[in-house]
Amino acid sequence: MELVVSAAREDFDPARSDVDVLVDFPDGTTDLFGSFLGLRERTSLQSSRAQSM
Numbered sequence: 001m002e003l004v005v006s007a008a009r010e011d012f013d014p015a016r017s018d019v020d021v022l023v024d025f026p027d028g029t030t031d032l033f034g035s036f037l038g039l040r041e042r043t044s045l046q047s048s049r050a051q052s053m
Contacts, residue, residue: 025035
């Protein structure tokens with residue numbers, strides 16, 4: 001998982017900026033949709049901010 005766009009820049013403001021991440025699932029992952037949903041659930045539990053995936 002990598003941070004991209006505004007979160008990787010010096011002018012990132014956690015109160016106003018969004019966070020974009022790039023996720024690369026391991027080769028051989030057979031259930032990409034299930035992996036995506038699991039990631040979405042885990043990140044929503046760790047953040048109080050609205051998410052768009």
